[in-house]
Amino acid sequence: MPSTMKAAPLIAALLLASNAYAADEQVVKIGVTGPLSGPNAFAGKDDENGVRLAVEELNAQKIKVGGKQLRFELVSEDDQGNPTAGTNVAQKLVDAGVKFVLGPYNSGVAIPASRVFNSAGVLMSTVGTNPKITQSGYGTVFRMVASDTQVGGTMADYAAKELKIRKVGVIDDRTAFGQGVADEFARRAKAAGITVAGREFTRDTASDFASILTALKAKGVDAIFYGGYAPQGAPMARQMKQFGMTAKLLGGDTLCSPEMAKLGGDAVGDNVRCAQAGAILEKQAAGPAFIARYKARFKRDPDVYAPTFYDQTMFIAQAMKETSSVDPAKVNAALHSMSYQGVVGNYGYDAAGNLKKTAVTVYTFKNGALAPLASY
Incomplete structure (x- = not known):
């Protein structure tokens, strides 16, 4: 066969x-x-x-x-x-x-x-x-x-209560995220008694923030809130250091990334604070x-x-x-x-598709790594 x-x-x-x-x-x-x-x-x-x-x-x-x-x-x-x-x-x-x-x-x-x-x-x-x-x-x-309302609001409350910020500059990159979180931060900051001394705008492809930072430094701000992403947040932190600015750099969840430390080097440390949706993973x-x-x-x-x-x-x-x-x-x-x-975290959604319960955690950077400070 x-x-x-x-x-x-x-x-x-x-x-x-x-x-x-x-x-x-x-x-x-x-x-x-x-x-x-x-x-x-x-x-x-x-x-x-x-x-x-x-x-x-x-x-x-x-x-x-x-x-x-x-x-x-x-x-x-x-x-x-x-x-x-x-x-x-x-x-x-x-x-x-x-x-x-x-x-x-x-x-x-x-x-x-x-x-x-x-x-x-x-x-x-x-x-x-x-x-x-x-x-x-x-x-x-x-x-x-969490939404911009929760993230931006939490960072504003933290800035007022924990950092004792009195005057802040706000920058956003004109994206839907950046503008949304910056708007909410500015709204809650004003409600918490913080003076928003300047509102500036950039682009999500920018790398030079000299003119914006010069203007905000002249206004004597205690902190700058940046509504945008790490690839711009890191060089912003480096340029703040170059200009001798002691103001804190604040941001939302997109700055809570190892990429900030990777791109920013020794310019990213305790001077940076960011709010990220969710609890502290390690805990x-x-x-x-x-x-x-x-x-x-x-x-x-x-x-x-x-x-x-x-x-x-x-x-x-x-x-x-x-x-x-x-x-x-x-x-x-x-x-x-x-x-x-x-x-x-625990997941459960309301009729609109938002989480019924969510935590927001504030972080800083220590030795090039994210370090949690508090959860709300």
């Missing part, structure tokens, strides 16, 4: 087994959209890593829903931190059949992308902090962290173990939002198990009604 004839039954058996396995398997695509290129690529990659770790751990659990084993598949796209690119990426994920998306990272991308995802019934979970993101009335949008029951697993997998420590992206991915999977469904409408309802204890 020819060898090809002998092999035919074996091939047929293998194909039959493969088809049977495929019939018992349900692929769930988990999308990620964030800046994987450009100055904020470090953040986008960190967020992606958080989802990747969750996907790998979920697949190892061999979860069954509706009699089928789920196989989670990561689909990651680079939105470049750009609203136009982000909208195109959103449509690309929709066209690929993705029903659950983690991201975008930038508020300015999240606002237009949310329209695309909502129209397609895709659940979007973002760390974009601009309040407008969840004021659209879209029922498919979730904000995994959470599951925090140290998460850090160890992340570092073992990616050979680096997690940055700002890797644990948050990890937690939300796990929450989505938990909702699938609770509802015995991968239908995004059913998962959506479960995310609004359930609560989930993650590695960095």
